[in-house]
Amino acid sequence: MVVKAGTEGNRLLEVSSDYQHEKIDVYKEKVSWRDLPHKKQLLLLALCRLSTPLSNACLLPYIYYLVKSILSDPDHPPEPRRISRLTGLLVAAYPIGQMSTSMIWGRLSDVYGRKPVIILGLFISVVANLAFGFSKTIAMLLFWRVVAGMANGILGVMRTMTAEIVKERKYQSRAFLALPVVFNSGRVVALAIGGCLADPVENIPWLFGPIGILNFRKDGDGVAWMLKYPYALPALFNGAVLLACLLFATLWLKESLPSRENDWDPGLVFGKVIYRLITRTTKQKRTTKYTPLRLEEEDAAALAQADLPVAHTASGYPTSNRLTRNNSKYKRLSLHGIWTCSLLKTLVAFGLLPLHNATFLHIFPVFLSMPPSANDEFAVFRFTGGLGLASPTVGLYLATFGICGILLQLFIYPRIQAYIGNLGILRLANSLFPVSYALAPYLSLVSEHKTAKWIAMAAVLFLQVFSRTMAIPSSVILLTEAAPERSVLGTVHGAGSTLSALSSAIGPIIGGIILARGIEIGAIGLVWWCWLSLVGLVALVWSFVLEQRQEDDGSEMGNAQVE
Numbered sequence: 001m002v003v004k005a006g007t008e009g010n011r012l013l014e015v016s017s018d019y020q021h022e023k024i025d026v027y028k029e030k031v032s033w034r035d036l037p038h039k040k041q042l043l044l045l046a047l048c049r050l051s052t053p054l055s056n057a058c059l060l061p062y063i064y065y066l067v068k069s070i071l072s073d074p075d076h077p078p079e080p081r082r083i084s085r086l087t088g089l090l091v092a093a094y095p096i097g098q099m100s101t102s103m104i105w106g107r108l109s110d111v112y113g114r115k116p117v118i119i120l121g122l123f124i125s126v127v128a129n130l131a132f133g134f135s136k137t138i139a140m141l142l143f144w145r146v147v148a149g150m151a152n153g154i155l156g157v158m159r160t161m162t163a164e165i166v167k168e169r170k171y172q173s174r175a176f177l178a179l180p181v182v183f184n185s186g187r188v189v190a191l192a193i194g195g196c197l198a199d200p201v202e203n204i205p206w207l208f209g210p211i212g213i214l215n216f217r218k219d220g221d222g223v224a225w226m227l228k229y230p231y232a233l234p235a236l237f238n239g240a241v242l243l244a245c246l247l248f249a250t251l252w253l254k255e256s257l258p259s260r261e262n263d264w265d266p267g268l269v270f271g272k273v274i275y276r277l278i279t280r281t282t283k284q285k286r287t288t289k290y291t292p293l294r295l296e297e298e299d300a301a302a303l304a305q306a307d308l309p310v311a312h313t314a315s316g317y318p319t320s321n322r323l324t325r326n327n328s329k330y331k332r333l334s335l336h337g338i339w340t341c342s343l344l345k346t347l348v349a350f351g352l353l354p355l356h357n358a359t360f361l362h363i364f365p366v367f368l369s370m371p372p373s374a375n376d377e378f379a380v381f382r383f384t385g386g387l388g389l390a391s392p393t394v395g396l397y398l399a400t401f402g403i404c405g406i407l408l409q410l411f412i413y414p415r416i417q418a419y420i421g422n423l424g425i426l427r428l429a430n431s432l433f434p435v436s437y438a439l440a441p442y443l444s445l446v447s448e449h450k451t452a453k454w455i456a457m458a459a460v461l462f463l464q465v466f467s468r469t470m471a472i473p474s475s476v477i478l479l480t481e482a483a484p485e486r487s488v489l490g491t492v493h494g495a496g497s498t499l500s501a502l503s504s505a506i507g508p509i510i511g512g513i514i515l516a517r518g519i520e521i522g523a524i525g526l527v528w529w530c531w532l533s534l535v536g537l538v539a540l541v542w543s544f545v546l547e548q549r550q551e552d553d554g555s556e557m558g559n560a561q562v563e
Contacts, residue, residue: 036174038165044253045165046182047245048118049158051125053186054238055148056094059231060361061195061395063087064369066231069199070138080370081516086138088512091362093142095354095504097149102156102501106494109157113260114164114490115253115267117157122246124151126239133235149501156493163480163489164256174414181409184469188402190238195395197233201226203392257490338488345545346482349426350475351499352539356433356532357468359507363515363527364440364461368394372447384524385444387453401461408469422474422481427543429471433536436463440532441525478546507535 036042059066067086071078109117128148135141166175200208201222207214208223215223226233251271255261370386389397417425440460446452476496483492511527518526 036166036171037168040252041165041254042162042175043182044248045158045161048122048249048253049155049183050186050245051122051242052152052155053183053190054241055125055129055152057187057361058190058194058234058238059090060365061191061398062198062231062234062391063090063362064366065198065391066141067138069230070136070141081519084366084515084519085512087366088362088508088510088515090138090141090145091358091508091512092505093145094149094152095358095501097146097151097501098153098155099149099498099501099505101150101153102497103491103494105153106156106160106490106492106497109154109160109257109494110488110490113255113257113263114157114161115249115255115265118154118161118253119246119250119267121151121154121157122242122249124148126242126246129235129238129242133232133239134229136229153494153497153501155500156495156497157490159476159480159493159496160489161256164258164486181406184402184406184409188399188406191395191402192399193237193395194234195392195399197237198391198395199230200233201230203390258487338484338491340482340484342547343479343482343484343492346479347496347499349539349542349546350479350496351503352535352542353468353471353475353503354500355503355507356437356535356539357471357507358504359511359527359532359535360437360464362508363511363532364464365394365398366515367440367443367524368397368457373444374448375445378445381525381529382521382523383441383444384519384522385447386524387443387447387457397457398461401458401465404462405465405469408466409473413470413473416470417474422477423543423546425470425474426478426546427540429467429474430536430540430543432463432467433471434533434540436460436467437528437532437536439463441528444524 064083064087067083067090068078071083071086105117105121125148128144128151132141132144132148135144162175196203201212204212205222206212208226209215210218210220210222212222217224219227221227250267251274252268254268255263255265366386368387368389369391370388372388373383373385375383375385413425416428420428443453443456443460446456479492479496480489483489511531514527514531515524518524
């Protein structure tokens, strides 16, 4: 049976007795942020995503100075090469923890639900961030970095939840941008806060110094506990923000796992009670009229005109009664059946991106913080030194380009994606990464030029930020589309997060070792040319191994069919 629905033939709904071939063929049309369904749920999910940038990016502007302060010895100052190795280990500790739990979180979310896993992960993140700020040894710093990484193995679960909340393909490019946009926003704040709040007695003396406004006890050298724990303030900020996100998720985030959507949720019940108390307190007008829950725009219109009964899950996500009944028979593949050739190729591309990107995010702030060198007698490939920037300067500069990344995601990425597709964007980004990496070390040669160094830094950083802004959401969408069944999305994204975390751990470790070796032989560019550029070129070549899926293939992943 085929029923035509829509206006002027723009849409065709094919309703077949065999739902294996159910297909909604929607012509390409412009989709704005206003059209995006379930925006409140996506916002809550995006707020939960703040756990990663706050836990991982906040320490980057001051990591060089943190390690230097712990290793400080008046008689034997720490060597830059030793500091670079330890910073690499600290950066790598986080993804190592993330890698160890990503698959576990994904599998648990497929069984017990997405929301409980996210809440537990956020709680552990709060504890780990607070403990990290008050650690005084490298061993304790490493331990709490690993714990924070283990907690943030829930990233794959969040991506899965995004795909389950927004099922239609035409909305997915916008929906999958929501998490990265908030991630980049959180990263901007984390970099700025980390750089400015680190060592506050030194960097913000008018607040915490000897005569600072907040030095209530009038300690002679500044606020006493901040002198003892100079890098605790950024951690306290992180913990407070993540605690607020945890409360929001508990009270208002809805479950999206089909088999758990109708389960009773005490957090949602309590959230409704709080909302009623707030509305009564503020004396807002309430209406007793029945207001239907908003449907997914295209599904609702098509189902209504096809005279099919419509039902809603307890979480408010629409589905037909027939689809609801089929949810109880939701197909779950065995672990062996998940790993198709297409998925494995996409996973390799997914893992190559953080292998070089995570290394850059570690190496570049360290490079900016290292003391400069005169380089009076330099060769094309033999020169050394950094730029000697203070941690507040590093944090604010990186944060500024983080804002640039947000604007690119909001206004440029959707337009490019509409023309060349997700795979085209990935190939474009991969072609620009090696260029930015090859040019970066030459910043050492302009470290003494006040104007030239800022222009050169801006050019290199813009290329890298533009590339990763294009590549990250596209790689996530490609991974989602490569999943053989929607029922295993949690496992697929768990595998993706595991591989991504493994790459994010290996990259900084290798980068730190090669950077130290480059310092020894007087070639600061060694890590940029022999590691970052090389991996970037491999990722570019591999992107041409991937195949673009058809937009109107009627696949289960594209149109949220039930099999």
